[in-house]
Amino acid sequence: MEENLKTEELNRYLEFDLGNQSYAVHLLSVKEVITVPDTTPLPNGPDYFVGIMNLRGQIISVVDLRKKLRIESKTLGLEEAVVIVDLQGVSIGLIVDSINKVLNFSISDITEVPEVQSQVNAKYIQGVYRGEGKLSVLLDLENVLNINEIKSYQKEVA
């Protein structure tokens, strides 16, 4: 019984578009959404690393999620936005094609990752939510933005 209750708990995800596909991240990890700011590129940085930005006096790294996941970006980028997420105390900005909405659903609505060839590496995906005739891929941001990856990049430079 208790287990049932747990799975019925509501989950809130922020849904956004990358290319033609919808993706979503857990709302609790999202701090805010802003328009794409002026960024300062990091010399010799990886191509998905857009640069650093000034968020009210705090310096935050900005990553292009589309380049990171090797997804071709959509159209003209008029709706581009930056989602500021907080992952284990690290704040990072993610550029996405457009912000859609906040999804509410219970854990039982999440389908396991289907065994299909996809552009996105399977370890980046928590699951898939199927709602309103559209699929949303739930991203596991901590894996996507593997901080160790960036750190190992540091070592390469050093």
Added chain:
Amino acid sequence: MQTVLGQRRFTHIQDDLTNKSIAQMSKLFKEVQELSMSLRMLPIKNSFQKMERIIRDCSKLLGKKVKLHLVGEETEVDKTVLEHIADPLVHIVRNAVDHGLEETEQRVEAGKDQTGNVEMMAFHEGNNLVIQITDDGKGIDPEVIKNKAIEKGIIQNASTMTDGEIIQLIFHPGFSTKDEVTDLSGRGVGMDVVKTNIENLGGEVKLASKLGEGSSLKIILPLTLAIIDGMVIRSGLQQFVLPLGQVFELIRLEYDDINNIPGVGQLFNIRGEVMPLFTINGKLGQKINSQNQSEIVIIIRGLRHAFGVSVDDVIGQQQIVIKKLGEDIRGLKGIMGSAIMGDGKPSFILDLYELFKDDLQSNKSYSKLLNANESAA
């Protein structure tokens, strides 16, 4: 404060009169800024001297003879940092006298001088301020700490812990080795508060102790609140900041003065001294777009090496607030941090010495050359 720092924001305005008043204003702003800045940075002297009295009080109360040695009193510390470390310092010093130093008789028995010594040292280390408090007392006995910790239920079993880990337990809330509460100690609040206070400032506390020889507590505080004089340069389309302290000299080199030596690289001769020349554009992967007949070269003099770095343009000098980078890119080689420029955009602060260190070391020809310079001098 940051807005004042953006002195160059209005440079595009053409009108003479406006420009004049802006210049006047900037001058005023700068004065105010410098004044407030000088108010912020205070020598640690005052806090240190307060310790004299605390030591005297403690030594009277406990009947111990104590001598306080102060080193680096002139070290300047940001006022806010100073305010936050005042209380922790008092506590640490009291601890050193109360727990650290032995009774006079024990000292004599151990073959030490009757008078115990407590040393407080402050200095800058890289981008950090370090305050070190050392006593020559009995040191921290891991056994005592272990037993107390088990007794108080802080730990169950210490078999897997190293001595180093055990002594860190004194930072645990509620920990005290004293059974009675006295004026000085025994409340079990103390070291944990010290640690929290320091950590709130973004610093860390390191404790080292040798049984019978004394303990040493090292407080490391980042100078992130610090403001440095920076030189703003342009490389490609991007602006960078160099700490002015690193810049030894700025020169303009004609192309004819630069010698390209195969297998060695670019060299130039300045007043009889031969130096390697690097380009910042090459290092930072910026586009090279110099069409000039000459290069602007910044000369950096390190402890061992001197070298020149050519940049596209020198924009000016500015006082900048060092901002920490996000944790994901912190510690990148050659990048000290970032600064927010007048237009609100962040720029990277470069540590040129760090950036070109490898080039200097990897190339043996340079080393030879530098040695030749040394012997010539």
